Amino acid sequence: MSLLEINHLKKKFGELEVLKDISLKVEKGRVLSIIGPSGSGKSTLLRCAVLLEDVDGGEVIYNGKAAVREDKDKNTLVKADKRTLKEVKNCFGLVFQNFNLFPHMNVMQNLTDARIHVKRAGRAEAQADARELLKKLGLSDKEDSYPSQLSGGQQQRVSIARALMQKPDILFFDEPTSALDPELTVEVLKVIKALAKEKMTMVIVTHEMAFAKEVSDEIIFMENGYIVAQGSPYEVFEGDNERVKEFIGKLTSGA
Amino acid sequence: MDLALDMNVHNLVSQLVAGMVTSIEIFLLTLLFSLPLGLFIAFVRMSKNSFLQFLAKVYISVMRGTPLMLQLMVVYFSPFYIFGVKITPSYRFIAVIIGFSLNYAAYFAEIYRAGIESIAPGQWEAAQLLGYSKAATFFRIIFPQVIKRILPPVTNEVITLVKDTSLAFVIAVSEMFTQAKAIAAAQANIMPFVAAGLFYYVFNVLVAFVMGRIEKKLSYFN
Ligand SMILES: Nc1ncnc2c1ncn2[C@@H]1O[C@H](COP(=O)(O)OP(=O)(O)OP(=O)(O)O)[C@@H](O)[C@H]1O
Numbered sequence: 001m002s003l004l005e006i007n008h009l010k011k012k013f014g015e016l017e018v019l020k021d022i023s024l025k026v027e028k029g030r031v032l033s034i035i036g037p038s039g040s041g042k043s044t045l046l047r048c049a050v051l052l053e054d055v056d057g058g059e060v061i062y063n064g065k066a067a068v069r070e071d072k073d074k075n076t077l078v079k080a081d082k083r084t085l086k087e088v089k090n091c092f093g094l095v096f097q098n099f100n101l102f103p104h105m106n107v108m109q110n111l112t113d114a115r116i117h118v119k120r121a122g123r124a125e126a127q128a129d130a131r132e133l134l135k136k137l138g139l140s141d142k143e144d145s146y147p148s149q150l151s152g153g154q155q156q157r158v159s160i161a162r163a164l165m166q167k168p169d170i171l172f173f174d175e176p177t178s179a180l181d182p183e184l185t186v187e188v189l190k191v192i193k194a195l196a197k198e199k200m201t202m203v204i205v206t207h208e209m210a211f212a213k214e215v216s217d218e219i220i221f222m223e224n225g226y227i228v229a230q231g232s233p234y235e236v237f238e239g240d241n242e243r244v245k246e247f248i249g250k251l252t253s254g255a
Numbered sequence: 256m257d258l259a260l261d262m263n264v265h266n267l268v269s270q271l272v273a274g275m276v277t278s279i280e281i282f283l284l285t286l287l288f289s290l291p292l293g294l295f296i297a298f299v300r301m302s303k304n305s306f307l308q309f310l311a312k313v314y315i316s317v318m319r320g321t322p323l324m325l326q327l328m329v330v331y332f333s334p335f336y337i338f339g340v341k342i343t344p345s346y347r348f349i350a351v352i353i354g355f356s357l358n359y360a361a362y363f364a365e366i367y368r369a370g371i372e373s374i375a376p377g378q379w380e381a382a383q384l385l386g387y388s389k390a391a392t393f394f395r396i397i398f399p400q401v402i403k404r405i406l407p408p409v410t411n412e413v414i415t416l417v418k419d420t421s422l423a424f425v426i427a428v429s430e431m432f433t434q435a436k437a438i439a440a441a442q443a444n445i446m447p448f449v450a451a452g453l454f455y456y457v458f459n460v461l462v463a464f465v466m467g468r469i470e471k472k473l474s475y476f477n
């Protein structure tokens with residue numbers, strides 16, 4: 001059973017069909033990167049996967065539990081009941097492009113507030129977990145800082161730590177470094193690589209091709225709401241799909 | 256020393272003090288009721304139900320578009336004219352509090368709404384991903400940021416409220432200004448007006464000071 005399974009996902013914004021027929025699977029411990037031109041629907045795909053958007057068709061299944069599935073006979077969408085939905089939502093976390101840390105909470109509170117006030121965990125236990133994560137991400141001295149006092153790279157590492165505090169089975173990243181200067185990008189990518197080494201299951205939307213190649217077990221190339229190419233980094237980058245070649249060529253010549 | 260005059264001054268001061276107390280009561284009670292009521296109206300105004308939205312819009316528009324003085328009179332007289340209920344003197348003060356609260360809630364509702372809508376959707380989304388319920392998101396994540404942002408316009412309204420308390424005189428609630436006017440007329444003396452002016456000014460300096468302190472307290476984040 002795959003950790004995440006997406007079948008024939010469709011998503012429209014009004015008349016605009018953004019996702020046309022997306023199917024993919026992510027196995028436990030694997031890293032999947034999603035690349036593709038701007039507007040191809042990468043963010044929308046992630047937002048549908050983490051249930052920030054309602055889908056117009058298809059299935060999203062975590063560990064065999066469907067958040068939404070298609071009833072083939074009636075041709076209608078069936079959403080999970082409340083309890084299942086809650087279980088499903090515990091499976092994943094999302095790291096945003098622009099961090100979305102809570103500005104009125106310091107780093108420690110950003111990490112522990114949900115655990116203490118939503119999951120009703122003990123404060124001491126949550127703080128111990130938080131300190132361990134902060135140490136791992138090189139942020140031990142920032143516990144009492146507020147987000148506005150941190151660099152972009154530090155904020156993004158805090159937001160990764162905040163997502164990890166929920167102990168997700170799978171972590172999604174939507175262009176985690178595209179709001180960062182190049183020198184700050186490196187420190188965030190290092191953290192993600194370290195997580196990959198620990199066999200954290202991840203789905204990463206990124207424009208950092210070298211990074212995607214290095215960290216991923218599998219790469220998906222999206223265009224116009226379809227998956228155009230899919231396979232190991234070698235298969236996708238060295239394959240002979242014209243669109244992929246053109247896209248990668250543009251990126252590397254621009255850099 | 257003229258004993259009669261002394262008595263008079265004493266009487267005058269105690270009348271003014273009683274007026275001040277009434278003004279302060281109107282001020283505090285109005286804030287107590289209108290701040291939460293305003294938040295409620297802001298929610299109705301932002302509701303997905305377009306009929307509720309419409310109701311809130313009309314309410315806000317009427318409350319902001321007609322004089323507070325008139326609203327006070329409507330609240331005061333309508334129990335008699337609409338329901339035929341006899342108006343007791345003790346209802347005067349209650350009518351003032353109802354009128355002020357309904358009116359100020361409309362202004363606060365719009366301030367809340369602007370504040371809530373100014374918070375980036377990413378804050379709601381991040382909270383949703385962390386498992387917060389809608390209510391928990393609002394009270395733990397959104398509202399603290401809203402308070403900080405709306406403090407300047409709220410301060411403006413609160414300062415206006417201090418001065419507006421004098422409108423209570425239209426339904427003969429003896430707040431500060433009513434007393435000053437009565438005494439000034441009886442004694443042919445403008446000192447009560449000077450005292451009244453001083454009172455409102457000192458009151459507002461105090462309000463500005465308190466709001467400044469709150470602002471400072473919230474300056475720990477951006
Ligand atoms: N909430 C929305 N309402 C309407 N249209 C939307 C919405 N969100 C995205 N779109 C449209 O859907 C399309 C895909 O957007 P999406 O953000 O998923 O692309 P992307 O692949 O992430 O692009 P980028 O690389 O620039 O981040 C775009 O045409 C976009 O304008």
Ligand SMILES: [Mg+2]
Pocket residue numbers: 042043044174175
């Ligand atoms: Mg995107």
